[in-house]
Amino acid sequence: MPNTALHRLLAARDSSPCTLICDRLGTSALPLLREFAACALADDQALVLLCTEVDPESFVTELKPLTKYQRSLRCSVTIVDAYTNPFGWEESTGGDKRHYHITNINDIRHVASVVGELVKKVSSQRCTIILDSLSPFLLISSHQTFQLFKKLIDLTSGSSPSPALTIFPHQRASPNDTHPTDTTRLIVLHHTDILPPITTPLAATIPNILASLSHLSSATITVQPPRTTDHDREAQLLRVGFVAEEQFAYLTSEDHRVDRGVVVEVEWKRKSGKVLYETNAYRPDKSGSRLEVVPVSTLLGLEEQIERVIVEEPTVSKSSSRRNITQQPDPTANLSFNLSLTEEQRRARGNVVLPYMKAQRMQVSNLSFLFTFRGYHHGTILHLWLFAFWSFPSDALNPATTTASGGGGSIYYEPDAADDFDDEDPDDDLTI
Amino acid sequence: MQSRIPVPCGRSEPKHAMGYHALDSLLAFPANIPPARAHIVITDTLSADGNFLLHHFLSNHLKAGPGTGNVVLVGIAHIFNHYSIVGRKLGVNLQQSKQSHRLAFIDALTHLNRAPSAPPSPPSLPSTPSAPTTVLTRSATLRPLHDAVSAALVGDRSLLILDDISVLLWSGYGVAEAVGLIRALRVLVQKRNGTLITLLHADEQLASDPVQDAFVRSVLGMAELVLSVQGLGSGFSRDVHGQVNLQRLRIYDCGSADAHSHVMCFSLTPPHSVLQLSIIHGAQSTIHVPSSTAPALPTPQTLHYKILDNTVQFFARGVSEGVL
Numbered sequence: 001m002p003n004t005a006l007h008r009l010l011a012a013r014d015s016s017p018c019t020l021i022c023d024r025l026g027t028s029a030l031p032l033l034r035e036f037a038a039c040a041l042a043d044d045q046a047l048v049l050l051c052t053e054v055d056p057e058s059f060v061t062e063l064k065p066l067t068k069y070q071r072s073l074r075c076s077v078t079i080v081d082a083y084t085n086p087f088g089w090e091e092s093t094g095g096d097k098r099h100y101h102i103t104n105i106n107d108i109r110h111v112a113s114v115v116g117e118l119v120k121k122v123s124s125q126r127c128t129i130i131l132d133s134l135s136p137f138l139l140i141s142s143h144q145t146f147q148l149f150k151k152l153i154d155l156t157s158g159s160s161p162s163p164a165l166t167i168f169p170h171q172r173a174s175p176n177d178t179h180p181t182d183t184t185r186l187i188v189l190h191h192t193d194i195l196p197p198i199t200t201p202l203a204a205t206i207p208n209i210l211a212s213l214s215h216l217s218s219a220t221i222t223v224q225p226p227r228t229t230d231h232d233r234e235a236q237l238l239r240v241g242f243v244a245e246e247q248f249a250y251l252t253s254e255d256h257r258v259d260r261g262v263v264v265e266v267e268w269k270r271k272s273g274k275v276l277y278e279t280n281a282y283r284p285d286k287s288g289s290r291l292e293v294v295p296v297s298t299l300l301g302l303e304e305q306i307e308r309v310i311v312e313e314p315t316v317s318k319s320s321s322r323r324n325i326t327q328q329p330d331p332t333a334n335l336s337f338n339l340s341l342t343e344e345q346r347r348a349r350g351n352v353v354l355p356y357m358k359a360q361r362m363q364v365s366n367l368s369f370l371f372t373f374r375g376y377h378h379g380t381i382l383h384l385w386l387f388a389f390w391s392f393p394s395d396a397l398n399p400a401t402t403t404a405s406g407g408g409g410s411i412y413y414e415p416d417a418a419d420d421f422d423d424e425d426p427d428d429d430l431t432i
Numbered sequence: 433m434q435s436r437i438p439v440p441c442g443r444s445e446p447k448h449a450m451g452y453h454a455l456d457s458l459l460a461f462p463a464n465i466p467p468a469r470a471h472i473v474i475t476d477t478l479s480a481d482g483n484f485l486l487h488h489f490l491s492n493h494l495k496a497g498p499g500t501g502n503v504v505l506v507g508i509a510h511i512f513n514h515y516s517i518v519g520r521k522l523g524v525n526l527q528q529s530k531q532s533h534r535l536a537f538i539d540a541l542t543h544l545n546r547a548p549s550a551p552p553s554p555p556s557l558p559s560t561p562s563a564p565t566t567v568l569t570r571s572a573t574l575r576p577l578h579d580a581v582s583a584a585l586v587g588d589r590s591l592l593i594l595d596d597i598s599v600l601l602w603s604g605y606g607v608a609e610a611v612g613l614i615r616a617l618r619v620l621v622q623k624r625n626g627t628l629i630t631l632l633h634a635d636e637q638l639a640s641d642p643v644q645d646a647f648v649r650s651v652l653g654m655a656e657l658v659l660s661v662q663g664l665g666s667g668f669s670r671d672v673h674g675q676v677n678l679q680r681l682r683i684y685d686c687g688s689a690d691a692h693s694h695v696m697c698f699s700l701t702p703p704h705s706v707l708q709l710s711i712i713h714g715a716q717s718t719i720h721v722p723s724s725t726a727p728a729l730p731t732p733q734t735l736h737y738k739i740l741d742n743t744v745q746f747f748a749r750g751v752s753e754g755v756l
Binding site: 025028030031034053054055058059062083084085086087089090105135136139140191193194195196197198244245247248249250251252253254255256257258288289 | 475573575578579582607608611612615616619620622634636639642643645646648649650652653654658660662664665710711712713714715716717718719720721732733734
């Protein structure tokens with residue numbers, strides 16, 4: 001589905017400097033992250049991978065069969081490996097010199113500076129930075145993780161890095177960036193249910209980390225399992241009046257079923273200021289290696305239900321052919337009274353004289369010159385009428401014969417016997 | 433923490449009794465060896481003990497062919513004698529395996545918490561795997577344990593069993609350190625194409641503690657396969673004659689760790705109860721594209737089981753002989 005928000009984010013068709021993907025235990029967004037990487041490589045973008053929870057080598061190996069370009073995969077993928085040896089307990093064994101190994105994950109500032117330097121080296125082409133999970137950083141320190149996130153956002157779309165940490169402003173793309181899509185974009189995975197433990201009283205006062213991250217992100221994608229209606233459960237509830245309570249479990253055998261697809265909710269803050277909310281879905285394609293974006297109804301089986309309804313409807317007769325045969329029910333059907341009109345009734349309805357119609361058709365010849373002024377507010381018609389009272393013959397001001405304007409929204413004033421027109425200024429006696 | 437171990441009542445075991453055949457056919461691992469580069473997390477609760485799964489994997493691997501590496505068993509909740517006794521009942525001689533270097537045992541329990549009466553012995557890395565080793569002694573970091581495991585792993589396709597990692601958290605180590613250790617051990621095992629099996633406790637009562645909850649969720653997020661055992665939601669299927677004691681355990685200072693107070697519960701599961709086993713694919717399994725290199729995992733399903741004398745009986749939900 002090419003026009004959905006999810007597809008446009010994957011293909012980088014519209015600008016989104018920072019995309020935050022939120023998942024929970026039971027529905028992993030790792031396939032979506034892999035899909036973002038595959039789309040970036042297919043689009044000939046450089047990829048900077050900051051891995052904390054997934055082995056970067058196996059991640060890149062999984063990407064190999066998904067990309068069809070000729071150039072070597074290794075040239076366009078730079079790895080910042082905070083997974084293999086995050087505490088420096090292992091001796092560093094050489095390895096690929098282009099990849100940077102983090103040996104002290106507790107120094108989060110250093111991680112940010114490493115990523116910044118690597119991104120600067122690939123500044124000549126479009127670049128996608130993928131951060132596989134903030135959770136290991138969050139367990140170390142919330143506020144340092146937030147600073148890391150902020151510094152990574154500063155790298156996106158050529159915006160100038162802020163000299164000091166500011167909590168509130170959402171960094172927009174610089175005015176010099178005229179490219180319709182981003183030069184550098186950031187995609188971050190966040191596990192919303194792994195909350196950093198509060199170790200100090202001060203930590204309890206900082207804002208919720210998800211709120212802080214989504215405030216800075218231009219797009220937030222939340223993944224959820226497809227919720228199917230449990231017919232058996234509803235049927236049991238109707239029959240016996242109760243259902244068994246769900247037993248507590250962190251994971252059930254229904255979790256991480258990739259083949260069933262995933263529903264995503266996208267919140268996208270556009271550059272124009274408009275916020276777009278969409279619910280999309282994805283599932284593995286026929287080969288099982290890529291993802292295809294599908295309508296939500298396909299995932300939940302609603303499409304099948306609609307098809308069933310069409311099959312069960314009686315054959316359409318000629319008299320009802322004029323009725324709109326869609327999935328929406330006809331409100332005029334199955335009523336004990338008649339809501340339709342016969343031809344005679346239609347004609348009679350067309351001939352009904354509405355009030356004030358005559359007055360609307362009256363000519364404006366006496367007052368027309370007053371209405372040549374532009375930007376005229378209808379509320380001043382009364383004042384003009386009053387002016388006209390002194391300027392024009394009285395018969396011209398008969399409400400039955402005069403009219404206010406030729407357009408809609410006119411005011412028709414009929415003075416009562418008790419009305420008294422006084423042209424004296426009521427505020428004359430004020431001494432302010 | 434006491435646990436119910438399936439023990440035969442005075443009958444002679446068959447010579448090659450190993451593991452549980454019903455579980456072997458359920459998991460359907462090739463050659464009954466867990467897949468390479470996989471992290472299997474076993475979660476259990478107070479009402480259902482997951483130790484039988486550990487013994488199953490342990491005995492299967494010890495009896496495996498020469499193509500597999502050794503087994504490293506890290507005892508954080510039990511001492512070696514415990515495993516030795518249970519293994520003997522199941523037909524596996526752990527003492528002999530240790531002497532033949534097929535099994536390496538790392539004792540991480542003995543000096544885990546500071547005992548004021550006994551002077552702590554200096555930490556010593558194992559020179560020979562035959563002697564019980566003490567690796568965690570008033571240590572602020574978990575590095576000594578990591579180094580001991582690294583030295584003990586031998587060969588390709590080895591098996592590392594951690595029993596159990598919740599004790600690390602209860603002993604005062606922080607969440608970041610404990611999770612970091614599991615991640616580092618996972619990397620260690622993956623480099624050797626081995627398998628990591630961890631046991632942790634995932635009770636509902638512990639979920640209300642944010643530290644425990646973050647720890648369980650972090651570890652579950654690292655798994656390729658999760659085997660979750662728990663009691664039935666409706667309670668035990670026999671007359672309950674267990675006893676539950678709640679005890680507040682004050683954790684002593686372990687260096688940099690904060691002093692948390694945790695609730696530790698003791699419980700006895702009535703024998704021959706029907707319990708529930710769930711086989712669940714982990715988050716890390718979703719990253720693999722379907723290919724020959726992806727680990728072969730069993731089908732996700734939920735079953736009921738009953739542990740008998742030295743066998744385990746599986747049946748579909750609601751069809752045990754007590755019900756039908």
